[in-house]
Amino acid sequence: MSVALIILAAGKGTRMQSDLPKVLHEVAGAPMLVHAMKAGAAVDPARTIVVAGHGAEAVAKAAQGWDADAEVVLQTEQLGTGHAVAQAREALAGFEGDALVLYGDTPFIRPETLEAMVAARASHDVVVLGFEVADVTARYGRLIEDADGALTEIVEFKDATDAQRAIPLCNSGVIAADAALLMDLVAQVGNENASGEYYLTDIVALARAAGKSAGVVRCNEAETLGVNSKVELARADALFQAAKRAEMVADGVTLQMSDSVYFAHDTHIGPDTVVEPHVVFGPGVTVENGARIRAFSHLEGCHVSRGAVVGPYARLRPGAELAEDTKIGNFVEVKNAVIDEGAKVNHLSYIGDAHVGARTNIGAGTITCNYDGVFKHRTTIGQDVFIGSNTMLVAPVTLGDESMTATGTVVTRDVPEGDMAVARARQDNKPGFARRMFEKLKKKKAAQAKESK
Structure with missing residues (x-):
């Protein structure tokens, strides 16, 4: 019927x-x-x-x-x-x-x-x-x-x-x-x-x-239970969370401080995954078996594969796809990006609208500059690439397999396979300049203090 x-x-x-x-x-x-x-x-x-x-x-x-x-x-x-x-x-x-x-x-x-x-x-x-x-x-x-x-x-x-x-x-x-x-x-x-x-x-x-x-x-x-007020809404959410936490634990998920973890209505987490305290799961998250979600991380609209480690203090936004044994570290944000098996983005980085190849290492402070104010552009990084710290990848740009960027590089052109990109101003040391400048500034400050008395 x-x-x-x-x-x-x-x-x-x-x-x-x-x-x-x-x-x-x-x-x-x-x-x-x-x-x-x-x-x-x-x-x-x-x-x-x-x-x-x-x-x-x-x-x-x-x-x-x-x-x-x-x-x-x-x-x-x-x-x-x-x-x-x-x-x-x-x-x-x-x-x-x-x-x-x-x-x-x-x-x-x-x-x-x-x-x-x-x-x-x-x-x-x-x-x-x-x-x-x-x-x-x-x-x-x-x-x-x-x-x-x-x-x-x-x-x-x-x-x-x-x-x-x-x-x-x-x-x-x-x-x-x-x-x-x-x-x-x-x-x-x-x-x-x-x-x-x-x-x-x-x-x-x-x-x-x-x-x-x-x-x-x-x-x-x-x-x-019907919901007619914000008080009842808060109660309903608390009841949902309590039931969801119990369900997760019964299914083999380890919640280290269960009352601090917030789940969405459709969160799916596989057995043997460990979720540390103060993690928030927004809608559309799937975490496979044996992953680890470390403290104070926020995930929404993403997929985390077996053995991956996320956080602490990481943010996975919609479209983030983490393959097996990947690592997303502290203060890293990933959005609409595929991170292939074994790749690492360990510190203080933004990876958006990108594909990061297997075993690639993304250095601290790396940013994919994906937005020009009107359009989003994509960054493609090959396998076994080493991205030096504080690299700016100005999309659209492609880095070939086993390529490398020097620390502080601004990449605006494709980097062929096996090449290293260096794009930064040459350092120029000016003898004695720092000491002379500070002596001048200190004298100026002293004169201003004398005039104000």
Whole structure:
């Protein structure tokens, strides 16, 4: 059966105290909306429809940046979750399959849970995701079941009786149903309730009244955590980090000071890699087995191969590709560059838009001058090259295999294989000049001090 995702992402998020739409606030380097889309991908959706409202253009850009095929529909007035789902009616016209309603501000629902919901559709016309709370004063809607365990209705907390509020089984808001049935039920939802809104939750009672069945799939409460404020956002990020660190250690990664390491939502690290304290992984990082990421390094959009050493205090930017047994040392930045096997960039260097050949040694203070103010240009360095300290490589430029640059050289032309490039002014020592100059300056300073008294 085909599945269409309907992701509700129209809210402004007033409590966020931000101009940014709520669903675009990030957890672990990705908007919450992307987390919802990633979870939904587990059911292999044929369609993904994002219901946007506040900041719709930015929401659409984020959604389609993750999934170019995602469709965005507008909810111009926020009149409740039922009204939001109804905005997908036209986009789903003629769709034959199930619809799964998710929320762009609920980033922790596990893919396995959504798979269980889709599977449960074989037994029920409408499936609701529920969870049990220890504290029955929590202001969630309650799932009301009959004696046989069938779901009969969902009651919002504001509208619930004291007896209903005592029920620990709560509503997450996530619902699965046949797409056509869902739209038929949503069209019947009214707003005669304490909030004057069109509740999606009303479809359960409407379905039962029409002779349809409804059931509950249960999950852990932590999966349903919604984020409505910066305080909750910080908590969500902390929960993600704790879970990711535990996952990394269980998979064989050594974290020397785990609480100080920050992971992105998509960080992948192989076993036997050591991560030292205070390392930040931005989005798009893969580190293979047996590498070492040393303290205070920052990595994003890069690939680090087996046996490589990065840092301390190194920065790998998008497009950095490190082959096996490479070394990127302290205060080195690499961007959009391939560093081949065994090459070393040990100190105080910038390597951007470049290819560095195998076993090449880049001396301290080397810079690839890749930007002319308008265009980026590429530097190509061959194998077994020795780049002297404080070399400026003015791109576009190519250095052949086993070539060399003298310390302090500014390279503006290609260096043939096996040659050494020297491009610096000849040193001229002026006898006694330093002593005479300082004596003159000291006398001038003394005279100025005397005049100021």
